[in-house]
Amino acid sequence: MDRLWHCQGMPAPTSRTSHDTDATGDGPGAGAAAAPVGSAAEPAGSAGPVSRPGPIGSSGHFGLTGPGPTGRAVPNPARQASIRNANLALLYRLILDAPAPISRASLAAATGVTRATASTLADTLLEAGLITEVSPPPATGAGRPAAGLVPAAGGPAGLGLEINVDYLAACVVDLTGAVRSTVIRHGDQRDRAVSDVLADLAVLGADATAEAGLGIAGAAVAVPGLVENPHGRIRRAPNLAWQDFEIGAELRRVLPDTPFEPVIGNEADFAALAEAHAGPDTYVDSEARAVLGTQTADGAPGTASVEQPIPLTDFLYVSGEIGVGAGVILGRELFRGARGWAGEIGHITVEPDGALCRCGARGCLETVAGLEALHRDGPEAAAPGLGRAAAAAVNLLDLPAVVLGGVYARPEFAALVPGVRKALAEHVISARWAPVTVHVSRRGTAAAVTGAATAVVRRVHADPAAWMSAALTA
Numbered sequence: 001m002d003r004l005w006h007c008q009g010m011p012a013p014t015s016r017t018s019h020d021t022d023a024t025g026d027g028p029g030a031g032a033a034a035a036p037v038g039s040a041a042e043p044a045g046s047a048g049p050v051s052r053p054g055p056i057g058s059s060g061h062f063g064l065t066g067p068g069p070t071g072r073a074v075p076n077p078a079r080q081a082s083i084r085n086a087n088l089a090l091l092y093r094l095i096l097d098a099p100a101p102i103s104r105a106s107l108a109a110a111t112g113v114t115r116a117t118a119s120t121l122a123d124t125l126l127e128a129g130l131i132t133e134v135s136p137p138p139a140t141g142a143g144r145p146a147a148g149l150v151p152a153a154g155g156p157a158g159l160g161l162e163i164n165v166d167y168l169a170a171c172v173v174d175l176t177g178a179v180r181s182t183v184i185r186h187g188d189q190r191d192r193a194v195s196d197v198l199a200d201l202a203v204l205g206a207d208a209t210a211e212a213g214l215g216i217a218g219a220a221v222a223v224p225g226l227v228e229n230p231h232g233r234i235r236r237a238p239n240l241a242w243q244d245f246e247i248g249a250e251l252r253r254v255l256p257d258t259p260f261e262p263v264i265g266n267e268a269d270f271a272a273l274a275e276a277h278a279g280p281d282t283y284v285d286s287e288a289r290a291v292l293g294t295q296t297a298d299g300a301p302g303t304a305s306v307e308q309p310i311p312l313t314d315f316l317y318v319s320g321e322i323g324v325g326a327g328v329i330l331g332r333e334l335f336r337g338a339r340g341w342a343g344e345i346g347h348i349t350v351e352p353d354g355a356l357c358r359c360g361a362r363g364c365l366e367t368v369a370g371l372e373a374l375h376r377d378g379p380e381a382a383a384p385g386l387g388r389a390a391a392a393a394v395n396l397l398d399l400p401a402v403v404l405g406g407v408y409a410r411p412e413f414a415a416l417v418p419g420v421r422k423a424l425a426e427h428v429i430s431a432r433w434a435p436v437t438v439h440v441s442r443r444g445t446a447a448a449v450t451g452a453a454t455a456v457v458r459r460v461h462a463d464p465a466a467w468m469s470a471a472l473t474a
């Protein structure tokens, strides 16, 4: 019982069985309801460990309305439902993060509840199609090995859609994080009616969905501009010459009904998130090993005796297209700014007397390092301006790495990298002690649309109960 949490002022539960009955949130009693993970529900004064997420079935004051007339706690159904939902999310997270199929017994052990409780929660996820059961490996010793639980590759998937200046794209990512289909159609989208662009996008989405053969939980649309949710308002997409109108209603009209409503977001933000949640080996190149990606056996940075790949968790992602955008990743999460508009690196001034930008200002980064400038002047000419703009962001935010994505990841523009690295070395004030590493995205142009699809999948991962509820009413 030492792993369970006990609410201050409440007696510790004496029966593991009755305790666990309540842990799903469905039990009739509520004397020992669970503390949801990662929420304010962790009981103060808990006698349990504090360094790990609150275990399923832990004791707490949630789910209670206080003592009833007899002095016994009485259940509150709404709170019990929220407890169950939080516990489902915790169990799902354990299954998602497990390096191999995980058994019900292991889930119970990891969370401190009985196998019966873990099984009840797992069955809920199984019935919802969010996980699946795989056969156990052949027995190697005494006893029958248990079946393992894994995310369901055939479960509800995320549909990513992207509107960019010179192409449209659609992508389906399944619950395991695997990209199941990607469709890209090149063609200039400028001077087209928005309704025509969205209609084409919907066709592309239908093609990608058919190719993947999966049900869709929801769609996320990446656009190259400043966007606002929940109404899907595009404040400004200068390279598309789109300004101040909502596409949310039109998207709902042209896209099939899905449990989650479609959302829109900035393309560089989605791309940055896709990079942040790529595998841990994504950025391990020779430079990363030399500077960031190694540590000695005792964990100290420096000359490595044991090389260990370390994923980047904090970086500036710069996306080159016709325009230039950026996403700031801190602790593997996107830094959005006060209104969700952070990352407009393309309109940092790099040449005050430079060419007129589509935003109306002069000498923006886009005018020297957008795709048209790259084609016109070559990557060597674009690199110093790109590096100076990146250095400004790095100086401001203390970021250890820069990832070049979009068209910057194309081999034909590989000459950007040394120039950007040189500019960072010259302009980042801390570079002498902590050189900023420069990496090329491995996702390239598909990063934004993959990130959009992944954002939907992450929403299912984070709150499986919300998806189940939305699926019931869709």
Ligand SMILES: [Zn+2]
Binding pocket: 346, 347, 357, 358, 359, 360, 361, 364, 366
């Ligand atoms: Zn501009």
